[in-house]
Amino acid sequence: xxKEKYEGKAWKFGDNVSTDSIAPGRLLxxxxxPPEYAKHVFEDVRPEFAKNVQTDDFIIAGNNxxxxxxxxxxxxxxxxxxxxxxxxxxxxxxxxxxxxxxxxLLIQCNTDNIEEGDKLLIDxxxxxxxKEGNPDFKMNFQLGEIEKKILEEDGLLRYIDKYGSLDxx
Amino acid sequence: xxxxxxxxxxxxxxxxxxxxxxxxxVDLDFVALNDGSGPLxxxxxKEKGWTDVFDPKKIMFCTEFxxxxxxxxxxxxxxxxxxxxxxxxxxxxxGTGAIHSHLMEHYVKCGDVIVAGDSHTTTHGALGAFSTGxxxxxxxxxxxxxxxxxxxxxxxxxxxxxxxPQGVYSKDIYLHLLHxxxxxxxxxxxxxxxxxxxxxLSMDARxxxxxxxxxxxxxxxxxxTDKHTQDFLKSVGRGGDYREIIADKDAHYEKIISxxxxxxxxxxxxxxxxENGDKVRNVKDLKIDQVFIGSCTNGRTExxxxxxxxxxxxxxxxxxxxxxxxxxxRVFLECLNDGTLAAFAEAGAMVLAPNCxxxxxxxxxxxxxxxxxxxxxxxxxxxxxxNPEAFVYLSSPATAAASALTGYLTDPREVM
Numbered sequence: 001x002x003k004e005k006y007e008g009k010a011w012k013f014g015d016n017v018s019t020d021s022i023a024p025g026r027l028l029x030x031x032x033x034p035p036e037y038a039k040h041v042f043e044d045v046r047p048e049f050a051k052n053v054q055t056d057d058f059i060i061a062g063n064n065x066x067x068x069x070x071x072x073x074x075x076x077x078x079x080x081x082x083x084x085x086x087x088x089x090x091x092x093x094x095x096x097x098x099x100x101x102x103x104x105l106l107i108q109c110n111t112d113n114i115e116e117g118d119k120l121l122i123d124x125x126x127x128x129x130x131k132e133g134n135p136d137f138k139m140n141f142q143l144g145e146i147e148k149k150i151l152e153e154d155g156l157l158r159y160i161d162k163y164g165s166l167d168x169x
Numbered sequence: 170x171x172x173x174x175x176x177x178x179x180x181x182x183x184x185x186x187x188x189x190x191x192x193x194x195v196d197l198d199f200v201a202l203n204d205g206s207g208p209l210x211x212x213x214x215k216e217k218g219w220t221d222v223f224d225p226k227k228i229m230f231c232t233e234f235x236x237x238x239x240x241x242x243x244x245x246x247x248x249x250x251x252x253x254x255x256x257x258x259x260x261x262x263x264g265t266g267a268i269h270s271h272l273m274e275h276y277v278k279c280g281d282v283i284v285a286g287d288s289h290t291t292t293h294g295a296l297g298a299f300s301t302g303x304x305x306x307x308x309x310x311x312x313x314x315x316x317x318x319x320x321x322x323x324x325x326x327x328x329x330x331x332x333x334p335q336g337v338y339s340k341d342i343y344l345h346l347l348h349x350x351x352x353x354x355x356x357x358x359x360x361x362x363x364x365x366x367x368x369x370l371s372m373d374a375r376x377x378x379x380x381x382x383x384x385x386x387x388x389x390x391x392x393x394t395d396k397h398t399q400d401f402l403k404s405v406g407r408g409g410d411y412r413e414i415i416a417d418k419d420a421h422y423e424k425i426i427s428x429x430x431x432x433x434x435x436x437x438x439x440x441x442x443x444e445n446g447d448k449v450r451n452v453k454d455l456k457i458d459q460v461f462i463g464s465c466t467n468g469r470t471e472x473x474x475x476x477x478x479x480x481x482x483x484x485x486x487x488x489x490x491x492x493x494x495x496x497x498x499r500v501f502l503e504c505l506n507d508g509t510l511a512a513f514a515e516a517g518a519m520v521l522a523p524n525c526x527x528x529x530x531x532x533x534x535x536x537x538x539x540x541x542x543x544x545x546x547x548x549x550x551x552x553x554x555x556n557p558e559a560f561v562y563l564s565s566p567a568t569a570a571a572s573a574l575t576g577y578l579t580d581p582r583e584v585m
Contacts, residue, residue, distance in 0.1 A: 028242065070206060090353055093388055
């Protein structure tokens, strides 16, 4: 569901974080049990993440976040872990659709000036990102029309339930 | 103004001229799901109470990690098999091939618009199809509606000219390109491959390039159709599915990338990024532990022949595990009947049933901590083959076979 405001702490990642890094393929047998799989999110690249991530925290990434495999378990376990939104310079195409289809807010923006642990406030109505304790930091963002429509219905399938087709997208 | 291949196919699909950047809803000519995307898509259909699929004769399900290695996966294989058979969809058993080999050999027609629940669906651009990967929720919607939304991509033209030197193959062309443009170098774009080098490649060699299109972030990777396309379709009994698909001469490309194939050398992508390309000869004295020849990227008959020619009559190095997996039952049988599989076995390889094998770390060859793998697959991300403490180098089948012989990463020209 698209909320008006998101507030949380930043977890900073680099470029080219693949879905293999988010959801390791060797654990594919856990896929039918997403809460169990979520305990292993980012296990190979950031083992402390799963235990310490808090509800509404943000992923802050560089280029090409979520590249690689189409496995939808990747955004699903990020959501189950409590991640509120993902901010990245660019986002892999399939991951992007999967995340939005599951109601996860994605923001494409310059993430260079967001640091690990920063407390951020995302105001969706104003399309504005601010940082707690840093009045100089303010960044605007855009949200695609289609992405917005799907997020407002909390995912693609609920959208289809409501409208019956994709014709209004 | 003229149209790129992608603009032509999508315009024909929606019945009007489309322009890059606009959002359209397309009718799908064929769709497929594997055991990666299928189980969740089926569960979502059931949760929604969506009992009907749009057209069972345009839907295929298959498993790529079979026979199953774990109870959880067995239950998911059963889930998608039962769904496919109950709804009258096409179904392929475990161990008979990977999703993209099934699609290439049985279903995709030139000019089709295809989606499948697998990122390497870019493969079918080699048949002149607009073909892209999606996740399970999109695929559940596709199963119900037979349609999906997409943005018409801008196209990059990749012109490859010149004769490939001995020991250099289509995999080396793509690893070179990826090193040049980076793994987000074509994000959301269409990569259109052309030039006399591409024209001279067989379908098996073309598939290597288009399957890896997604590794540069591309939505589709596509090629014009020609005699090679026609010959391939005839060879699988589908000559009637051929159609000429070409770009207009005055089509507009956002970018043109030129590659002189005659200057290329055998390449590897070093751990842990596909864009981390280097010439094989620059990676000195790298002792290896495992070689994998196979995958949807390099598991076709020609790949098997190239590797077998290097290994025939010789033995793999003692400390190397050599895993060979033809990517489809058809490739398996061709290579069985012409002695190729015997050559592998005699060289000390284990030849396994057609599927994805160790590429994704689910089964059949997870490397040990600290081990080095040379693999003809498409990804070398940290942990990709099931162990984040292993190091995966991507290469052509020739480089992989040469390395299996010596036990070190080896330029195939040294053993040819």
